[in-house]
Amino acid sequence: MENxxxxxxxxxxxxxxxxxxxxxxxEVAGRWEFPGGKAEPGETPAQALERELLEELGVRAHALEELPGRWIVRAGLELRFWAAELLSGDPRPLQDHSELRWLGPEELADVDWLDHDRDVLPAIARLLATA
Structure with missing residues (x-):
């Protein structure tokens, strides 16, 4: 079976x-992550990200590129990260989140990231340096 x-x-x-x-x-309450969620059957990862950001944060976004790395978070679930740009809306914590923060490259270490999210920080720092 595919993940x-x-x-x-x-x-x-x-x-x-x-x-x-x-x-x-x-078990993860209080820790920080990059928002997202599970892809539905027939959705590409990019489509899933755009839908999840609308559902979780109330914003329209455009998926740009997949970031390096893939993680098995539990049996049958594979985590991938994507960069996305905000198109419209003001993010609000609508589902499963209590707070949001915009972080610049020098602030990435200021929050207690979930382990897999911490793993992708070097790639995100590189993106922010060119943004």
């Missing part, structure tokens, strides 16, 4: 990236 894709989005706007603090489930 189901979970996509995390590095939402970039004006040289900063959006970080979201988890409010659920309890």
């Amino acid at each position: 189901r894709i979970v996509v995390g989005g590095a939402l970039i706007h004006r040289g900063r990236v959006l970080a979201a603090r988890r409010s659920a489930p309890p």
Whole structure:
């Protein structure tokens, strides 16, 4: 059986990236991540990211490129990260998040990232340096 894709989005706007603090489930509450979620059957990872950012944050975004690395987060679930640009809307923590922060390249270490999200920070720092 093929793994189901979970996509995390590095939402970039004006040289900063959006970080979201988890409010659920309890084992990750209070830690920070790049928002996203599971791809539905028939969706590409890019389509899933754009849908998830609309559902979770109330924003329209455009998926730009897949970032390096893939992680098995549990049996049957493979996490991939994508860079995305904000097209419209003001992000709000609508689902599973208690707080949002825009972070510049020098602020990426200021929050307690989930482990897999921390792994992709070097690629995000490179993106922000060219944004």
